[in-house]
Amino acid sequence: MKQPAIDTAWRGVARCDACAIRHLALFSDLAHEDFHRIHLPIDEFSLERGQALYHRGDTVASVFTVRSGLIKLVQHLPNGDFRIVRVLRQGDVAGLERLNDRPAEHDAIAMDRVELCRIPLGVVQTLRDDTPRLHRQLIERWQRALADADTWLTELSTGPARTRVARLLLHFEAAAGGADFFLPTREDMGAMLGITTESTSKVTAEFKRQGWLQSAEGPFVRIDRAALSQLTVR
Amino acid sequence: MKQPAIDTAWRGVARCDACAIRHLALFSDLAHEDFHRIHLPIDEFSLERGQALYHRGDTVASVFTVRSGLIKLVQHLPNGDFRIVRVLRQGDVAGLERLNDRPAEHDAIAMDRVELCRIPLGVVQTLRDDTPRLHRQLIERWQRALADADTWLTELSTGPARTRVARLLLHFEAAAGGADFFLPTREDMGAMLGITTESTSKVTAEFKRQGWLQSAEGPFVRIDRAALSQLTVR
DNA sequence: CGACCGATTGAAGGTCGTCAAACTACGTGG
């Protein structure tokens, strides 16, 4: 379960100004000239499912941008319980709290194959104070993370199990832009919803029998949005 | 239930540099000269229990500092369910999202008598870009709000009801610096914990019978920290 | 093939939600 943490396939120094997901990334608003001020290397790498990007308490000198795949932020309780408090996807930044010189607050674990960029803290810190555009982006990220957190509490941790699962599926579908999406393990879904793995399995199995949840290519699924929406109101 | 929102006892223009809780407030790091740059009036006012500071969707041109009392941030679901996603106390800032020109994301309601300062957005915005100290404070607040949100999800929305109530009580006591603290209504506690008012009442009543929760002066209570801590581990 | 991991299913028991009633504290008005 516990991985030694980050040390994986290196993919070479990234060229941010030619980045394919630049419009989503932290540096989306930077002007061309701003990139000349980046001296420190930004490299691309990837993680396999289950590998840790960092652990709670770590003080790595980087933040990370998710290029593809899903990262779960996990928080543990002294008694062994744990919850997934947030899921990061394409364009999100992992390790924002490091910008304040605080140790990481969660374990960050890959939910499937994940591609990332490592951005040295120094790069962000120097750019932040000079370029209002980056600055605005950072605030924006913070804002979004907080709004997400509230949504999770309100929508995904409230009501009976079937309702929560339905909301989670609708959420993932919406985040994928309405397309087929990656269905997490039952254990992970349970940890997001505050219910057991078994309960999650029973509900998803029922949804499949009803035809409201169908598997598509690979680990992807598709849902009957209308049917599941019904479950969220009652 | 629904209050017309903010319009109450005005207490006069506040003098921030002489503020009694300045060390806790948003402007704590500002130098004396910075205060001369504040032209817009900052006024003090208060709310009674149940009154709204603002509602979801509002676009008031202010943020607010809590001088005393407790403010709950409430989020509603289409089906009528709702959760309290955070509680603001002395020194906290309400309406941070307004700094990004976003409408308020919650209903902000006084849990008891609350004293506040209204800070016009303009004041914060102009100071923010010039003074790194205020800037750091803002990031700091954001960070804390996010950490709080995660804690609530992990500790207060996980496990059986008695465990959650125990954790909530310990939380409130810790936030009060170990002193006697204000015990919210059962309904509010339930809305924080994701359980019903009745369940909350049954648990707190049992705690009282056990002597783990005793009422002190007025609406205040005191707890047996050791006993309640036991409940959080099992 | 055999081991392992995750998903599924079932049975049993406990917890919690629902519904309803009684009780307390408090403020209003007769």
Add this chain to the structure above:
DNA sequence: CCACGTAGTTTGACGACCTTCAATCGGTCG
């Protein structure tokens, strides 16, 4: 001063839902 109304708390009975424990199944990888 007391009656009454209101709002919040407590309590109980009952049933639904969820957790727990355990077994089985399916697929993947060595």
